[in-house]
Amino acid sequence: MNPVETASPLTERINRIEFSATLAAATEADRMKAAGIDLADFGAGEPHFATPAHIKQAGIAAIQNDKTKYTPVGGVRELRDAIRARHAQDFGSNYAVEEIAASTGGKQALFNAIQVLVEHGDEVVIPVPYWVSFKDIVRYAGGECVFVDTDEANGFAMTPSMIERAITSRTRAIILNSPSNPSGAVTSPEDLERIVELAHARGIYVISDECYVYLNYSDRIFSVGSLTGCREHMVIIGSLSKTYSMTGWRLGYALGPKPIVSAMQKLQGQSTGNPNTISQMAAIAALTSSQQCIADMRADYIRLRDLMLAGLQQIPGIACHRPEGAFYLYPNVSAFFGRDGMSSSEDVARRLLHEAHVVTVAGEGFGTREHIRLSYATSAEVIDKGIQRMREFFGRL
Numbered sequence: 001m002n003p004v005e006t007a008s009p010l011t012e013r014i015n016r017i018e019f020s021a022t023l024a025a026a027t028e029a030d031r032m033k034a035a036g037i038d039l040a041d042f043g044a045g046e047p048h049f050a051t052p053a054h055i056k057q058a059g060i061a062a063i064q065n066d067k068t069k070y071t072p073v074g075g076v077r078e079l080r081d082a083i084r085a086r087h088a089q090d091f092g093s094n095y096a097v098e099e100i101a102a103s104t105g106g107k108q109a110l111f112n113a114i115q116v117l118v119e120h121g122d123e124v125v126i127p128v129p130y131w132v133s134f135k136d137i138v139r140y141a142g143g144e145c146v147f148v149d150t151d152e153a154n155g156f157a158m159t160p161s162m163i164e165r166a167i168t169s170r171t172r173a174i175i176l177n178s179p180s181n182p183s184g185a186v187t188s189p190e191d192l193e194r195i196v197e198l199a200h201a202r203g204i205y206v207i208s209d210e211c212y213v214y215l216n217y218s219d220r221i222f223s224v225g226s227l228t229g230c231r232e233h234m235v236i237i238g239s240l241s242k243t244y245s246m247t248g249w250r251l252g253y254a255l256g257p258k259p260i261v262s263a264m265q266k267l268q269g270q271s272t273g274n275p276n277t278i279s280q281m282a283a284i285a286a287l288t289s290s291q292q293c294i295a296d297m298r299a300d301y302i303r304l305r306d307l308m309l310a311g312l313q314q315i316p317g318i319a320c321h322r323p324e325g326a327f328y329l330y331p332n333v334s335a336f337f338g339r340d341g342m343s344s345s346e347d348v349a350r351r352l353l354h355e356a357h358v359v360t361v362a363g364e365g366f367g368t369r370e371h372i373r374l375s376y377a378t379s380a381e382v383i384d385k386g387i388q389r390m391r392e393f394f395g396r397l
């Protein structure tokens, strides 16, 4: 066989990563919807609300006022100042504008941070379950993921000692995500502080993905940005996607030490350049006007969480904790393994989709094989319909 003909045309680094599991599930659901099938869709990782009207108006005004040209790579100064002021006011942080860069969604900020911090062979500690992209972004950078199990019996709680045990001489960074996608777990401010301190003392970076920071239903909203004594080893990733229901606008940001944020902008400048200018103008409006829309959406998420949780808990065999943040439930479905040929959450999610017409995401993509993720960012009607279908499906097994 000729080795030239069989060699992959693709680089070794692209072959290290996988297609996003959540996007793959959405594609199959879209195909069924297009075929006219009525689905109860709990798959989406995005708010069901429209972007608030005053934010949309700012986007429209940006187009009409010809704010349609390139900007500095990390965003216009007015935007970076709005991010700075909002974060300082809400969380007590003290970043300078030069320590802030806007990006095309929080995902790009996260990608940039990991690419500039993680060398080949470096270890990155990631609590399980994790958001799907963490491991692939680390692997693309050449890093090695060190997965840390959390305490499912305690709502997937993560403690400083769990993290500490995973640290070796090769540990370069720890990725935190509170509230968490997919578990909805919220780590207490005290535990976050201890993790940040133990990392700082060892020269390890904490990359804190705080995309759901405002969707925290405990009464203690917290960002590690308030731990100003450890800022040298912290990069905070933020996003307007979930906070203001702006997923499609693609506007995120990073807060961190100037040399790191500057390197992240260098990378961004050689790839995408500035985030969309119209979205930057809309983001300024979002960050500087009334924050009532966040409180309204939060109140609705709490109502929807309680509705879906009550329904799920009535299905014999399903075990689900009560999450304190984000907009997902992450029930354990392993009681059904061994029944009717099912042996993994992928089997359960696939059968739910095709037989009950309920869209969920299998836990495998998030690092656990006993769970499925359900998003309650949808209407009460869809939740009622989906719960009814799941009750019938699981009841037949």
Ligand SMILES: Cc1ncc(COP(=O)(O)O)c(C=O)c1O
Pocket: 045, 104, 105, 106, 107, 108, 131, 177, 180, 181, 209, 211, 238, 239, 240, 241, 247, 250, 251, 252
């Ligand atoms: C934990 C987490 N981080 C980051 C992101 C990226 O969000 P965006 O790029 O829309 O800001 C998401 C989106 O689902 C997420 O769930």
